[in-house]
Every structure is written in structure tokens, then in C-alpha cells.
Amino acid sequence: MALRWTSTLSIGVTELDAQHEELFRRFDRLLDAMLAHDRSEASHLIAFLQHYVRDHFAAEERLMREVAYPDAALHAAEHVAFAAEIDALAHLLALEGASARLVLRLEREVTGWLHDHVYSTDHALARFVLARRGEVPLASESASAARERRTPEA
């Protein structure tokens, strides 16, 4: 399945939407580089992700507090787990450089993140935020149901 930014993923907060779109763009760059047998993009993506997990997650968690999001604790726990994985990848990069093993692990982790978190957990947050603003009807599905659904609407 192609992993693409779509408007259904929009949270309606310009800063957060721009950060999500940027992550998809950066990941595309990694995939293009992998197709060209170029591993150098891996270190760029890891450097980007180290900032991303700090700034973007903090912004999302601020938004969840502002809207009293009921699934905030579960959502933030996923952030913590991904940040730990990025730390582990940065350590591995320092130890062995952009090895084939590291590039494959990075590709797998970010694919999983986009699929399981951005398409599902963040999508559920977006529905909640937009519903609070009266822009969409309040979704009856919970974040866990959205997680099981795993793919955004076309």
C-alpha cells in the first residue's frame, strides 16, 4: 500500500498538518534513495526524526490537553515508544553507519509509524478535534476501532 498524505488525515491545525506532510515527504525521499541504492538519506531522516519526535509530539500533546482528548494517555504512549525507537536507530547509526540493516529497520519502523499511528491514532485525534469545532459529526468509533481500521478513507 502506498503511504500518502491525504486531506482525510488533516487535523485542521496548520502547524500539525504541515509537520505530518513533511514526514511523508521525508519518508518518500528515503524510499527514492533506497531504490537508487543510496543509503545516505537514512542519516538525514534520523536527524529529522530526532527533532520531529520532540517538537511535533509536544505540539500534538498540547493540542490534546487543550481539547481534553479522552485517549491522550494512549496516544502519548505511542509517541514515547516511537521516540525510543528513533533513539535506538540513532545509536545504531553512530555504531555502524548507514548499514543495510539500519536502512531496512528505519524503513520498516517509519512505515509502521505512518500506517499504525498517523493513519489511525492521529486520524482519530483529527476526527475528535474537528468534531469539537463542529466541522464534522462526532465520530462514534473509538481510537482503538480506528487503529483496527488502519487505512484512511479514500
Ligand SMILES: [Fe+2]
Ligand atoms: Fe500522534
